[in-house]
Amino acid sequence: MKHLLITGFDPFGGETVNPAWEAVSRLPDTIGVFRLTKLQIPTVFGIAADTVLAAARADAPDVILCVGLAAGRDAVTPERIAINIASAKKPDNAGNQPQESPILPGGPDGIFSTVPVSAMADAITAAGLPGRVSNTAGTFVCNDTLYRLLHHYADTPVRVGFVHVPQLPQQAGDGAPSMALGDMIAALTAAIGILR
Numbered sequence: 001m002k003h004l005l006i007t008g009f010d011p012f013g014g015e016t017v018n019p020a021w022e023a024v025s026r027l028p029d030t031i032g033v034f035r036l037t038k039l040q041i042p043t044v045f046g047i048a049a050d051t052v053l054a055a056a057r058a059d060a061p062d063v064i065l066c067v068g069l070a071a072g073r074d075a076v077t078p079e080r081i082a083i084n085i086a087s088a089k090k091p092d093n094a095g096n097q098p099q100e101s102p103i104l105p106g107g108p109d110g111i112f113s114t115v116p117v118s119a120m121a122d123a124i125t126a127a128g129l130p131g132r133v134s135n136t137a138g139t140f141v142c143n144d145t146l147y148r149l150l151h152h153y154a155d156t157p158v159r160v161g162f163v164h165v166p167q168l169p170q171q172a173g174d175g176a177p178s179m180a181l182g183d184m185i186a187a188l189t190a191a192i193g194i195l196r
């Protein structure tokens with residue numbers, strides 16, 4: 001089987017759960033052609049990507065897929081691109097709050113994801129769940145992690161992707177969009193199911 005390293009971030013911003021890790025940790029151990037290694041990573045600029053890279057060195061994955069929370073989203077959203085900027089409205093879990101800083105000085109402005117984001121979004125909608133390609137992963141730790149991993153694995157066979165999930169119903173305030181944990185798990189399973 002091929003190997004998928006899939007990560008979910010720890011809770012951040014005063015929350016007690018991160019639906020990304022709640023969903024990732026409950027995925028089956030095999031999906032399609034992949035066996036899964038699941039890893040929780042810290043919501044800390046730079047350290048999150050370093051944690052993924054350390055795990056990848058230990059057990060060479062074919063594909064790395066990181067999953068994070070994007071409050072306010074109403075769909076499970078594969079990210080098309082990471083951009084070379086870190087700018088945080090709130091501190092990360094280590095108190096870092098970069099403002100308008102390049103992630104890697106001199107690096108490319110943007111790096112496209114190397115997984116098939118449209119096909120993943122289509123697989124989610126085909127499963128009857130809300131899925132859509134996103135064209136921005138923000139400027140916080142999720143974008144930082146995707147950018148660093150895409151940069152590291154550029155011109156290698158290792159493919160790197162990122163999926164943002166909505167808040168859980170119990171996290172979302174009045175009228176804010178949310179998704180049940182079971183639906184997130186089903187959406188991620190559908191998206192992974194089309195990877196080869």
Ligand code: PCA
Pocket residue numbers: 009012018020043067068069070137138139140141142143
């Ligand atoms: N979401 C944040 C960081 C960790 C997470 O789950 C983000 O979108 O940057």
